Amino acid sequence: MNISGKIFDIKKYAIHDGPGIRTTVFLKGCPLTCGWCHNPEGLWSAPKIIYEFNRCIGCGDCIEACREAAISATPSGMSTDRHRCKGCGLCVDACPGGARELTERTVTVDQLVEIIKQDILFYDESGGGVTFSGGEPLLQADFLIEVLKACGLCEIHRIVDTSGYANRSIIEEVARQTDLFLFDLKLIDSERHKQFTGVPNQTILDNLVFLHNLEADVTVRIPLIPGINDDPENLSQICGFLLPLKGIRDVHILPYHDYQKNKYSKLGMEYTADEIVVPPPERVSNSLKQFEEKGFQVSIGG
Ligand code: SF4
Numbered sequence: 001m002n003i004s005g006k007i008f009d010i011k012k013y014a015i016h017d018g019p020g021i022r023t024t025v026f027l028k029g030c031p032l033t034c035g036w037c038h039n040p041e042g043l044w045s046a047p048k049i050i051y052e053f054n055r056c057i058g059c060g061d062c063i064e065a066c067r068e069a070a071i072s073a074t075p076s077g078m079s080t081d082r083h084r085c086k087g088c089g090l091c092v093d094a095c096p097g098g099a100r101e102l103t104e105r106t107v108t109v110d111q112l113v114e115i116i117k118q119d120i121l122f123y124d125e126s127g128g129g130v131t132f133s134g135g136e137p138l139l140q141a142d143f144l145i146e147v148l149k150a151c152g153l154c155e156i157h158r159i160v161d162t163s164g165y166a167n168r169s170i171i172e173e174v175a176r177q178t179d180l181f182l183f184d185l186k187l188i189d190s191e192r193h194k195q196f197t198g199v200p201n202q203t204i205l206d207n208l209v210f211l212h213n214l215e216a217d218v219t220v221r222i223p224l225i226p227g228i229n230d231d232p233e234n235l236s237q238i239c240g241f242l243l244p245l246k247g248i249r250d251v252h253i254l255p256y257h258d259y260q261k262n263k264y265s266k267l268g269m270e271y272t273a274d275e276i277v278v279p280p281p282e283r284v285s286n287s288l289k290q291f292e293e294k295g296f297q298v299s300i301g302g
């Protein structure tokens with residue numbers, strides 16, 4: 001089967017998305033709406049084109065190139081109507097200033113696997129492999145499963161980096177084709193989870209227990225977001241939830257950073273998490289200690 005999927009980036013030689021040297025594939029679409037999201041271009045609702053005003057020389061070639069009449073000149077630069085834009089990329093090819101970039105492309109299973117296979121030597125020498133991230137990779141489950149199967153046939157180590165928000169049948173099918181899950185946990189209080197991510201967390205917690213009972217290899221990742229989930233009470237609740245899951249002892253704490261703000265402005269999207277500050281080092285180390293004291297193996301970052 002050579003079905004296709006939508007991706008928004010492929011990062012080669014990645015060293016923070018699991019062990020060794022990896023290729024990270026970012027799949028488009030996410031059911032969550034976290035305001036601090038580091039990859040806003042991964043949301044279905046994101047524009048398909050990134051535009052950089054500073055690189056634009058105002059030549060108008062993009063307007064000529066667009067068959068959908070989606071681009072117009074405005075006093076603040078070239079504006080793209082996201083409802084008209086089909087993501088064909090013609091304006092990107094036509095742009096002499098490199099001011100336009102496509103954030104979404106369609107690839108078949110075979111095309112993607114060929115790209116992943118290019119670096120098999122690096123994976124073998126470093127203990128690396130491929131990581132599927134997003135967005136939420138489980139949202140394109142049929143495509144993901146076919147790519148995972150093909151990578152498995154090539155003996156490439158496979159990681160799925162997920163929010164865990166998916167149907168049980170998808171989790172079960174993906175688990176058969178995955179060597180390691182990087183599983184995000186943010187908040188144990190479901191109301192607060194819904195408030196800050198747009199969805200309640202029962203499905204996520206149930207899926208984590210399910211993966212544990214399947215004896216899947218799972219590392220829990222906790223994005224540390226000041227004012228939202230970095231309070232000792234929430235971290236203590238996460239410890240309490242994980243402690244009975246004796247097969248899960250690896251925890252990665254991912255401190256919030258704000259490098260992504262620039263992406264929002266280039267996409268023409270509003271950044272709604274401006275009030276969040278980068279956590280001070282002592283807050284990060286206190287969080288680490290809280291988990292270490294309970295017997296978890298904790299690292300900061302990927
Ligand atoms: S990607 Fe295609 S449809 Fe979208 S603005 Fe560019 S030329 Fe027009």
Ligand code: SF4
Binds near residue numbers: 055059061078
């Ligand atoms: S083609 Fe590129 S440089 Fe020319 S107006 Fe469009 S965005 Fe600007």
